[in-house]
Amino acid sequence: MRLEISKRKRVLILLSPIIVILLGFITATVFSKFIDGWAWIPLAIMYWSSLGFCIVFFKENKHIKDWLKKPHISLFPIILSLLLGMFPLSILIMNYKLFDSVILIVLWILFALINPWFEELYWRGILLDAAVDWFPKWISVLYTTIFFVLSHPFMWGVFSIASTSYHLYIYLTVMGIVWSLTYFKTKSLRLVLLSHFIVDVGNLTVLTFLNIYVPPTM
Numbered sequence: 001m002r003l004e005i006s007k008r009k010r011v012l013i014l015l016s017p018i019i020v021i022l023l024g025f026i027t028a029t030v031f032s033k034f035i036d037g038w039a040w041i042p043l044a045i046m047y048w049s050s051l052g053f054c055i056v057f058f059k060e061n062k063h064i065k066d067w068l069k070k071p072h073i074s075l076f077p078i079i080l081s082l083l084l085g086m087f088p089l090s091i092l093i094m095n096y097k098l099f100d101s102v103i104l105i106v107l108w109i110l111f112a113l114i115n116p117w118f119e120e121l122y123w124r125g126i127l128l129d130a131a132v133d134w135f136p137k138w139i140s141v142l143y144t145t146i147f148f149v150l151s152h153p154f155m156w157g158v159f160s161i162a163s164t165s166y167h168l169y170i171y172l173t174v175m176g177i178v179w180s181l182t183y184f185k186t187k188s189l190r191l192v193l194l195s196h197f198i199v200d201v202g203n204l205t206v207l208t209f210l211n212i213y214v215p216p217t218m
Helices: 007-058 075-086 089-098 102-132 137-154 166-186 190-202 205-209
Strands: none
Touching: 007 102, 007 137, 007 205, 075 166, 075 190, 089 190, 102 137, 102 166, 102 190, 102 205, 137 166, 166 190
């Protein structure tokens, strides 16, 4: 189902990543001065709230279920999406002992369960849908992926060393492209959400925000 919205709203959607990232940068900068890496909590609340607002305000004729319908079978993007999603699990396997408290485990799981919904419904859902009606698919994918990648250093990277790694930028670029292609081919975000969940589990999220885990290359 195409996203049927006015020209004005489509322009606002396409500009929204700049506003979202700016709000995230300000939130991260202010709170990190007082609570260091724990600034990830107010940042996550602000980030998810702004993405949620965009999804609700701009979705118009589409419903959440339209993005979550049963996927069409397209083996190559599905397999690629899931395989690349599992890549960070090696980080978890080698560093699981860093989870030395129940609260860290709970926050890590909660982040992995919540974050993919907001990010995918926004980046690969409403933003990509808005872009693809005006631009060729490859430009739309590039546009959404660039801002998706930039959101990490300019928001999480304010206090997280791992979020400033160029290895991360390369991986995020590949995943942004693969997830977009998977969405196009399957007409659904279900498998993209699953892949994103696996990524957030494997890359230790909360531990990287608190700098408990820092990639050995940094």
